[in-house]
Structure formats: C-alpha cells, structure tokens
Amino acid sequence: MLLREVEYAKPTSVAQALAILSENDGARALAGGQTMINVMKARAASPDALVDLAALEGLKGIELAGDGTLSIGPMTTYTDLVVSAEAKARPILGEVCAQIADVQVRNRGTIGGNLCSNDPTNHLPPLMVSIGAQMTIAGQGGERVVTADEFFLGVYLTAVGPGELLTKITIPAGKRDAFAAVTLGVDGTCIASAAASVNGSLRIALGCVDATPVLLQPASADEGAVREAVRAAGIDPPADVHASSEYRMHLVEVLAVRAARQASERN
Amino acid sequence: MSSSRQIAVTINGTVYEREVEARKLLIHFIRDDVDLTGSHIGCDTGNCGACSVIVDGTLVKSCMMLAVQADGSSIETVEGLANGDELPVLQQAFSDHHALQCGYCTPGMLMSATALLRMNPKPSEDEIKKGLQGNICRCTGYWNIFEAVSAAAERMSE
Numbered sequence: 001m002l003l004r005e006v007e008y009a010k011p012t013s014v015a016q017a018l019a020i021l022s023e024n025d026g027a028r029a030l031a032g033g034q035t036m037i038n039v040m041k042a043r044a045a046s047p048d049a050l051v052d053l054a055a056l057e058g059l060k061g062i063e064l065a066g067d068g069t070l071s072i073g074p075m076t077t078y079t080d081l082v083v084s085a086e087a088k089a090r091p092i093l094g095e096v097c098a099q100i101a102d103v104q105v106r107n108r109g110t111i112g113g114n115l116c117s118n119d120p121t122n123h124l125p126p127l128m129v130s131i132g133a134q135m136t137i138a139g140q141g142g143e144r145v146v147t148a149d150e151f152f153l154g155v156y157l158t159a160v161g162p163g164e165l166l167t168k169i170t171i172p173a174g175k176r177d178a179f180a181a182v183t184l185g186v187d188g189t190c191i192a193s194a195a196a197s198v199n200g201s202l203r204i205a206l207g208c209v210d211a212t213p214v215l216l217q218p219a220s221a222d223e224g225a226v227r228e229a230v231r232a233a234g235i236d237p238p239a240d241v242h243a244s245s246e247y248r249m250h251l252v253e254v255l256a257v258r259a260a261r262q263a264s265e266r267n
Numbered sequence: 268m269s270s271s272r273q274i275a276v277t278i279n280g281t282v283y284e285r286e287v288e289a290r291k292l293l294i295h296f297i298r299d300d301v302d303l304t305g306s307h308i309g310c311d312t313g314n315c316g317a318c319s320v321i322v323d324g325t326l327v328k329s330c331m332m333l334a335v336q337a338d339g340s341s342i343e344t345v346e347g348l349a350n351g352d353e354l355p356v357l358q359q360a361f362s363d364h365h366a367l368q369c370g371y372c373t374p375g376m377l378m379s380a381t382a383l384l385r386m387n388p389k390p391s392e393d394e395i396k397k398g399l400q401g402n403i404c405r406c407t408g409y410w411n412i413f414e415a416v417s418a419a420a421e422r423m424s425e
C-alpha cells in the first residue's frame with residue numbers, strides 16, 4: 001500500500017534523535033515498525049516524519065548485573081530476548097516473547113515498541129507491571145526513571161512524552177513469574193491475559209480489561225484471595241467481537257488464578 | 268531529514284542502487300522497482316507472510332518494512348533459491364508432496380522454511396509448525412507443506 005508521504009531520518013546518536021523529535025512536532029520514533037507501519041497504512045496516524053532508531057547502538061542489547069538486574073535496550077527484538085543467555089536470568093521474558101505472533105514479527109518487533117505502543121492486547125505491558133520493571137525516559141532536558149505502574153497512561157498512551165524516547169528497561173532479579181492468556185489461536189492476540197510474579201509479595205497484572213494493565217496485590221496466591229481481588233478491582237472490561245464484557249471478566253479471573261498458582265509453584 | 272533517499276541493497280547477489288521515497292514499502296521496492304515479482308502481497312497487514320523475504324539472514328515480512336530501512340542490507344527472495352533450471356531440494360519437495368495448489372503463499376512458505384532449516388536442520392513437526400506460523404495458506408490445509416519441509420530436511424541431512 002502507498003503510505004502518505006513521510007520524511008525519514010536515521011540518526012546515529014540518541015542526542016541527535018531527541019533533537020529531531022523535539023524540533024518536529026509531527027515526528028515519531030520508528031522501532032521495529034510492526035505496529036507503526038500498519039498504523040500508517042490504516043491512516044490511524046500519519047506522522048510527518050519517522051525517526052528510525054535502528055542505528056542507535058546504545059538502545060540495543062541486554063546486560064546482566066551481578067545482582068541479577070537486567071538492563072534491556074528498547075531496540076532489543078523479541079527474538080533477541082528468546083535466544084539471549086543473559087535474559088534467561090528472568091526466564092519469563094523469553095517465554096512470553098516466544099508467544100508473540102510469529103517468527104517474522106518476533107524478528108522485527110522490539111520490547112520498546114511493544115511498551116510504547118501500549119496496545120491493551122499487547123503481551124508485554126502487563127508482564128512489565130507484574131515483574132516491577134522500571135523505564136528510563138530521555139528527553140533533551142535529561143533522563144527520568146518511572147515504574148511500570150506509572151508508565152502506562154492510556155490506550156496507546158505512555159509516560160513517554162513528545163520529544164522523548166524510552167531508552168532503557170530495568171528488570172529486577174526474580175524467577176517466580178507466570179503469564180496466562182486466552183488468545184486468538186496459538187500465539188495470537190490476547191483476548192484476556194494475566195501476568196503474576198511472586199518476588200517477596202504477589203503482584204498480578206491483568207491485560208485487555210482496561211486501557212492500562214490493572215495491578216492487583218492480593219495477600220496470598222490462594223484461589224479465593226485472587227478471585228476476591230479481581231472482583232474487588234472494579235473492572236468493567238470492554239466488549240468486542242471476540243468477547244463480551246462479562247465473558248472477558250470471567251476469563252481474566254480464571255487467568256489470574258492460573259497465573260498466580262503457576263508463579264507460586266515455580267522456584 | 269528527507270522524503271526520499273538513495274539506497275543500495277543487494278538482492279540475491281546483485282547490487283541495486285536506487286532513489287526511493289521514504290514511504291515505499293520494501294515489498295513494492297522488490298516487486299515494482301527491481302521487478303522481482305516472486306514475493307507476493309496477500310494481506311498487506313503483516314498477517315499472511317506471502318511477502319516474506321530474508322534480510323541479512325533474518326526472516327521478515329517485507330510489507331512491514333520500509334525500503335529505506337533495508338539500506339545497506341543483503342536480501343534473499345524466492346528467485347534466489349534456485350540455481351539455474353534445477354529445483355533445489357526444498358522446492359522439489361514442495362512439488363513432490365503437492366505442497367501447493369494456487370501457489371500464492373508458496374514464495375513466502377519457501378522463505379520461511381529456508382530460514383527454519385538453516386537454523387534448525389532437523390526440525391520436529393511442532394518446530395515446523397512454529398516456523399511456518401507466520402504464513403497463511405488458503406488452499407492446502409498445511410499438511411502437505413509440513414510433509415514437504417520434513418522430507419526436505421531429511422534429504423538435506425543425507
């Protein structure tokens with residue numbers, strides 16, 4: 001399909017990318033393009049300029065610190081996360097990335113693009129909330145760090161403002177995590193999802209039921225406690241062709257129980 | 268910043284230098300500018316895989332990438348699989364196992380199977396299914412395709 005005419009820049013430093021983004025109101029970052037290009041085809045958004053992040057080496061790669069903390073560049077692809085030895089320090093990362101779409105999408109799609117697009121059906125936003133990830137956001141004025149709980153603001157909306165970039169995702173050490181979802185076919189789009197993590201206390205993040213992941217912190221992973229927490233959360237899930245609001249509510253309760261159980265059984 | 272750019276890409280061993288508009292999808296560059304029409308456009312939304320090509324060793328959907336993003340890369344398309352008139356093992360296996368009917372999905376299937384067999388020369392049935400997950404076929408029901416890939420893997424390891 002012919003896209004609307006667009007300008008293109010491929011900066012070689014983060015500073016240069018930030019300068020271009022802040023000087024051009026209609027400029028948008030281009031990561032793996034697996035959402036952006038479809039959005040442009042559908043004319044859902046028609047940026048005036050694309051700032052290709054592909055040459056920014058500082059935004060790639062996975063580092064494992066001595067205390068088990070992972071620092072992940074936003075331009076790291078799902079495939080990178082699936083095969084990386086370092087990323088195995090937090091096994092759930094590769095496990096969930098291996099369930100996203102298909103080989104081709106996994107080869108191009110990036111963790112940063114997944115988080116910044118914040119599609120409520122995406123796999124990674126609830127996962128990041130459950131495992132307590134932190135996001136580093138850079139602008140021309142400097143850097144700030146926000147927690148995953150504060151990062152997702154609305155449908156397709158995050159704490160990354162105009163002229164800013166997500167530059168790093170920091171993930172604490174931990175292994176007792178799980179992700180449960182009902183999807184459209186194997187490895188398909190989520191109809192409802194729940195990510196759970198037991199790292200000290202239990203954190204469950206529900207996906208597809210609100211504009212942003214819904215964080216629950218039940219006192220225990222017992223089925224009764226988890227069901228109670230989901231019901232008390234005051235969620236009113238959206239309805240679409242795949243599920244009514246009631247059915248989605250039912251699914252997410254079952255998925256929360258399943259994810260909490262799987263996470264607490266892991267060691 | 269500019270709305271068009273001079274790019275150089277190698278496709279199946281030949282270098283092409285062209286001025287392209289930034290808005291041009293890689294699949295259109297391959298089909299319209301370079302006239303290699305083996306790669307197909309099915310859905311144009313990243314779902315069907317008919318446009319799959321291998322860019323710097325990585326399988327991608329070329330309708331989900333801009334031509335300017337491929338600048339400097341080396342691309343393999345279905346036209347690059349055969350050497351001369353003789354069908355290589357994988358394509359012969361597709362023919363032997365009736366792994367195509369209308370053939371529309373076949374170039375993408377062949378590129379995905381090629382990428383899979385390079386990484387994993389002896390895939391299990393499940394690994395073949397997972398490897399071809401991004402490619403939709405509306406004709407064959409997939410079984411013959413899985414059999415063809417599996418037979419090709421066996422022949423190649425002989």
Ligand SMILES: Cc1cc2nc3c(=O)[nH]c(=O)nc-3n(C[C@H](O)[C@H](O)[C@H](O)COP(=O)(O)OP(=O)(O)OC[C@H]3O[C@@H](n4cnc5c(N)ncnc54)[C@H](O)[C@@H]3O)c2cc1C
Nearest residue numbers: 029031032033034035036109110113114116122123166313
């Ligand atoms: C067929 C298909 C099926 C899919 N199925 C799933 C699925 O089941 N689950 C799932 O989670 N996803 C799915 N996706 C979406 C896919 O995972 C995308 O790759 C992802 O949502 C976006 O990542 P990207 O790197 O391609 O980003 P892009 O498309 O390049 O960018 C997405 C958005 O994020 C912004 N952005 C990107 N990086 C940064 C950054 N560092 N700083 C600031 N802004 C940035 C861009 O400006 C843009 O607005 C699917 C995609 C396709 C084509």
Ligand code: FES
Nearest residue numbers: 309310311316330
């Ligand atoms: S045409 Fe590219 S995936 Fe269907």
Ligand code: FES
Nearest residue numbers: 368370404405406
């Ligand atoms: S053979 Fe017709 S679509 Fe696959």
